[in-house]
Amino acid sequence: MNIIVCIKQILDPEIPARDFRVDSAKREAERGSANLVTNIFCENALETALQFREAHGGKITVVSVGPEGAEDVLRKALALTANEAVLVINDAPGLADPLFVARTLAAAIRKIGAFDAVLLGREAGDWGAGQTGGLLAEELGLPCISFAESLAPAAPGAVQVKRQTDSGWELLESTMPLVVTITNHEKNVPRIPKTRDVMQSYRKPLTKWTLADVGIDPASTAAYYEVAELSIPRKETQCEFIAGDTLEAKIDAFASRLTEVMRAL
Amino acid sequence: MGDVVCYLPAKAGWDRSAQGVLGAGRRLADSLGAKLRAVVLGPTDEALVQGAAAVSDSVAVADHPLLAEYHPETFLAALVAICKPLAPRAVLLGNDTYGQELAARLAHRLGGSAAGDAVGIAVAGDKLHVTRGVYGGKATAVIALVRSPGVVWLRARAMDPADPAGRAPGEVQKVTVDLAADPRVKVVSRHVEAKEGVKLEEARVIVSGGRGLGGPEPFKQLQELATTMGAQMAASRAACDAGWVPASWQVGQTGKKVAPELYLAIAISGASQHIMGIADSKVITAINRDPDAPIFKHCSFGLVEDYQKVIGPLREKLAKNG
Numbered sequence: 045m046n047i048i049v050c051i052k053q054i055l056d057p058e059i060p061a062r063d064f065r066v067d068s069a070k071r072e073a074e075r076g077s078a079n080l081v082t083n084i085f086c087e088n089a090l091e092t093a094l095q096f097r098e099a100h101g102g103k104i105t106v107v108s109v110g111p112e113g114a115e116d117v118l119r120k121a122l123a124l125t126a127n128e129a130v131l132v133i134n135d136a137p138g139l140a141d142p143l144f145v146a147r148t149l150a151a152a153i154r155k156i157g158a159f160d161a162v163l164l165g166r167e168a169g170d171w172g173a174g175q176t177g178g179l180l181a182e183e184l185g186l187p188c189i190s191f192a193e194s195l196a197p198a199a200p201g202a203v204q205v206k207r208q209t210d211s212g213w214e215l216l217e218s219t220m221p222l223v224v225t226i227t228n229h230e231k232n233v234p235r236i237p238k239t240r241d242v243m244q245s246y247r248k249p250l251t252k253w254t255l256a257d258v259g260i261d262p263a264s265t266a267a268y269y270e271v272a273e274l275s276i277p278r279k280e281t282q283c284e285f286i287a288g289d290t291l292e293a294k295i296d297a298f299a300s301r302l303t304e305v306m307r308a309l
Numbered sequence: 310m311g312d313v314v315c316y317l318p319a320k321a322g323w324d325r326s327a328q329g330v331l332g333a334g335r336r337l338a339d340s341l342g343a344k345l346r347a348v349v350l351g352p353t354d355e356a357l358v359q360g361a362a363a364v365s366d367s368v369a370v371a372d373h374p375l376l377a378e379y380h381p382e383t384f385l386a387a388l389v390a391i392c393k394p395l396a397p398r399a400v401l402l403g404n405d406t407y408g409q410e411l412a413a414r415l416a417h418r419l420g421g422s423a424a425g426d427a428v429g430i431a432v433a434g435d436k437l438h439v440t441r442g443v444y445g446g447k448a449t450a451v452i453a454l455v456r457s458p459g460v461v462w463l464r465a466r467a468m469d470p471a472d473p474a475g476r477a478p479g480e481v482q483k484v485t486v487d488l489a490a491d492p493r494v495k496v497v498s499r500h501v502e503a504k505e506g507v508k509l510e511e512a513r514v515i516v517s518g519g520r521g522l523g524g525p526e527p528f529k530q531l532q533e534l535a536t537t538m539g540a541q542m543a544a545s546r547a548a549c550d551a552g553w554v555p556a557s558w559q560v561g562q563t564g565k566k567v568a569p570e571l572y573l574a575i576a577i578s579g580a581s582q583h584i585m586g587i588a589d590s591k592v593i594t595a596i597n598r599d600p601d602a603p604i605f606k607h608c609s610f611g612l613v614e615d616y617q618k619v620i621g622p623l624r625e626k627l628a629k630n631g
Contacts (some may be wrong), residue, residue: 117556178413190410230552273451299626
């Protein structure tokens with residue numbers, strides 16, 4: 045099975061809130077001293093693809109749309125033993141418009157050629173729009189299954205997808221090709237690359253295309269949405285720490301506060 | 310033309326989500342000087358239809374054998390078929406799994422723009438403005454939707470319901486949609502992870518556990534505490550990823566967005582991504598041994614202690630308080 049995994053480089057979402065700044069005029073997050081990392085759900089998607097390939101064979105191509113520096117996340121994916129990588133260079137700063145990204149990914153995927161499944165993270169840890177998968181499916185005219193945690197072979201030309209729902213989970217079966225968005229699950233926690241594979245990742249094929257190479261003209265793509273404002277909310281409650289001379293006294297006082305709240309229900 | 314459509318899944322019934330979606334829809338329609346059109350897909354109950362009619366200008370009920378159970382491609386096709394002739398200005402959905410997965414694709418098929426996890430929606434000139442948390446809840450963005458319709462999934466349970474007083478109920482219409490079974494995707498099976506009581510999203514009291522619990526065992530203790538409190542159980546992403554509890558318990562940016570009267574976080578540090586899921590709670594409180602844990606910044610009151618020393622005696626005390 046040929047699997048394409050789309051991955052995105054983002055500002056490290058683990059940076060503490062106190063170190064996070066935005067440029068309200070530019071309506072962008074400030075890079076500051078934060079690292080750029082692979083979006084966690086994209087790592088979950090790659091891990092899901094790697095496990096499928098280990099069990100059933102196939103080939104994994106990772107694709108990213110981003111600046112030159114996004115090569116780093118593709119190299120890391122190659123170190124995790126993805127077979128090939130493609131970077132479509134988009135230097136436009138600021139918000140990545142989800143429809144623009146979906147169209148660019150669709151164009152790149154068509155240029156790559158034959159594939160059976162496209163896996164993406166369910167959303168990114170920066171803007172968190174959660175739309176690229178759905179929009180990509182529409183651009184490619186394919187079915188889409190969201191919030192999946194694993195894939196398994198089904199009838200010839202089909203795949204079974206286990207996905208999470210509000211009340212539990214579902215098993216869906218789809219013909220291929222299809223688009224799948226991946227969510228986090230205990231079984232797709234990303235692995236750590238082996239040192240040997242990191243060395244070898246620099247010898248693996250990494251193709252770079254410009255937007256023009258894939259036939260995308262940014263000027264002719266009408267905007268989907270814009271950021272009108274970006275700010276950091278100043279909302280902190282003053283926490284009253286429960287005091288008491290003994291542990292028992294503190295627990296009693298805490299219990300009283302809980303009871304008070306629950307009685308008002 | 311230019312109306313506001315609210316999509317209501319029949320299966321969920323007249324729940325807080327349906328009420329919140331219609332509340333937001335009513336206010337948006339009023340500010341646009343437009344009509345509010347509720348759309349119900351699937352076999353429905355009277356409570357939902359009557360509740361929706363009371364605050365809407367019309368309720369379209371589309372029942373079809375293929376809409377008996379949710380199917381991503383079929384429900385999408387049905388919504389497109391109903392929305393397209395209406396040429397709406399906005400289509401609003403709730404923040405359940407299915408609403409989230411439908412929104413972007415629906416926007417694409419209607420030539421519009423989507424945005425999700427909205428905590429606010431307003432008209433600004435010729436655009437719709439959607440307020441939402443970004444960067445894992447560290448920042449708030451106002452997104453201007455360039456295309457029409459704006460397809461928006463909302464933090465529905467945090468939205469005020471509309472007041473039906475002084476309003477003639479909207480007309481209820483049965484609509485026929487022409488649907489064919491999708492030849493590509495089939496639902497093989499559905500599994501509900503058995504959990505007693507109300508849904509987490511509708512729960513009034515929640516007891517939630519995190520990474521600091523260190524394993525699945527302490528969740529049993531938390532469960533006893535929750536039972537005493539009449540609370541539902543939840544967990545942070547770390548606890549779900551570790552496999553200690555089912556993924557459907559996860560609360561946070563990518564889990565459930567809850568809005569209880571009381572949220573008790575036990576051994577949860579309170580990363581901004583977790584806060585995104587609980588910010589609509591009335592009272593947040595925590596037990597954590599680290600006084601600097603970020604969770605306390607969001608608490609009305611809190612207890613700095615090792616949870617292991619607290620849970621047992623706390624449960625006994627609460628049982629006594631009754």
